[in-house]
Amino acid sequence: MHNNIPCISASTTRRTEATPPMSLPTRLLAGRQVPIPGFGCMGISAYYAPSLKSEQHYQSVLRAAYDLGARHWDTANVYGEHGLGENERLIGRAIMELEIPREDIFLATKFGISYEDGVLRARGSPEYVRACLAQSLEALQTPYVDLYYVHRVDPDTPIEVTVNAMQQLKEEGKIRGIGLSECSAETLRKAAKVVTVDAVQVEYSLFETTPETNGLLATCKELNVPLVAYSPLGRGFLSGRFRTRADLPSIDSRLGLPRFSEENFPKNLVLVDHVNRLAQKKGCTAGQLALAWIHAQWERTIAIPGTTRVEALKENVESGKVVLSPEELTEIREVLDSFKPVGNRYDEWMTALEDQSA
Ligand SMILES: NC(=O)c1ccc[n+]([C@@H]2O[C@H](COP(=O)([O-])OP(=O)(O)OC[C@H]3O[C@@H](n4cnc5c(N)ncnc54)[C@H](OP(=O)(O)O)[C@@H]3O)[C@@H](O)[C@H]2O)c1
Incomplete structure (x- = not known):
């Protein structure tokens, strides 16, 4: 499927006539081809030393994403180093200012x-969902979002209650799709019994293949729910x-x-070396192979790589x-099997928010 949607058609780009969007492949997500x-x-606002670059710079990256046709933008109310909504506000301003x-x-x-009050927890009560959405819509300067995710599953609120509250917001036209992030297969099944689940977002990459072994990817396939792969690189x-921890800025959260x-960084480089080797053989970059x-x-997996650099964005977009080939996929699988x-993918704080429902 190719570029057959209004959301990336050249006729709607207005201020971008000089740089028509590339013909990106699309996949169905929450009722739209994205x-x-x-x-x-x-x-651009959190975790990876965002303060080292300016908002003007980040706007230029968002502009490039738009111009290149990378128009599925993923954010969250917690992305920011200065309180809730920082990333959303930056996106909202960019959309307005860049017209x-x-x-x-x-x-x-x-x-x-x-x-x-120093406590990190997952919350999903109906009042909380509604209040958060109101804040997000204000920050994003929009009357609706195309997809609204439960970022982490609240162990104290049945998922059916949370998604029913989201369904209400959908019926009010404030959200167009319901998603679950970092849910278990069981939670997905429960939610899918009461609402249409439009997406599951989970960490999935050559570096993190747990969705293949914990039943989540299989359940997405069974229920035909797209899997949005976060941290795909x-x-x-x-x-x-x-290549070393010193290659990351000292204020970068990944160091934690x-x-x-x-201890673990050099051991994990073994995978990177394999990926590099296979990418060289293929004639693409390691990131593009990933x-x-x-x-x-x-056919329903969707990667959402992040970058703060236009060059890297172009490279990622060109991964399409x-x-x-089947032979190359087999070779990659052999590497993964070996x-x-x-090390855990998260620190103790974030690990404590994992969905425990089996
Ligand atoms: N649901 C969740 O709980 C959850 C959790 C984490 C992330 N997410 C979502 O997933 C998105 C992506 O995840 P992520 O940012 O953690 O990880 P990622 O996309 O796997 O990697 C991002 C990092 O890769 C670098 N990079 C990107 N493209 C590159 C390229 N072509 N060549 C070399 N380096 C490249 C970026 O650095 P530069 O900026 O220097 O290019 C950045 O440091 C996030 O933005 C967020 O929307 C969701």
Whole structure:
């Protein structure tokens, strides 16, 4: 399927006539054909040393994403270093100031991670959902979002209650799709019994294949729910540009993740070296191989790489041209079978928010 949707058609680009969007492949998500890969906006406000660049710079990256046709933008109310809504506000301002037609962007955001009085927890009560959405819509300067995710599943609120509250918001026209992030297969099944679940978002990459073994990917396939793969470049690790911890800025949060620890980092480089080797053989970059692999796993997987650089964005967008043959996929699978990532993907705080429902 190719560029057959209003959301990325040249006729709707208005201020971008000089740079028509590339013909990106698309996949169905929450009732729209969205271009793949998507664009993960988190890093422009949070975790990966965003303060090292200016808002003006980040607007230029969003502008480039728009011009290149990467118009599925993923954010969350918690992305920011200065309180809730920071990333959403930056996106909202960019859309307004760059005069990007709102309907040209497939905008996804999330709620459900709360940090108050030193306590990090998942919240999903109907009142909380509604209040968070109101804040997100204001921050994003939009009357609706295309996809609204439960960011982490609240152990104290039945998922049916949370998604029924989201269904209400959908009926009010404030959200156009319902998504679950980091849910278990069981939670997905429960939710799908009471509402249409439009997407599951989970960490899925050559560096993190747990969705293949914990039943989540299988359940997505069974229920025909698209799987949106976050951190598809292994938080940049798979691209091969970080060879030591010193390659990351000292204020970068990844330095606190177990897989990036002093001890584990060099052990995990074994995977990166394999990916680099296979990418060289294929004639693409390591990151492009990683993204192409995700899109080859199932016709409903969608990768949402994030970057703060226009050059990297172009490279990621061009991953759509990389088509892996059955032989190449087998070779990649052999590498994955021979390698187990060393260290947890999250620190203790975030690990505590994992959905425990089996
Ligand atoms: N649901 C959830 O709980 C959850 C959790 C995490 C993330 N997410 C979503 O997933 C999105 C992507 O995840 P992510 O940002 O963690 O990880 P990612 O996309 O796997 O990696 C991002 C990192 O890769 C680097 N990078 C990107 N493209 C590159 C390229 N072509 N060559 C070399 N380096 C490249 C970026 O650095 P530069 O900026 O320097 O290019 C950045 O450091 C986020 O923006 C967010 O929307 C969701």
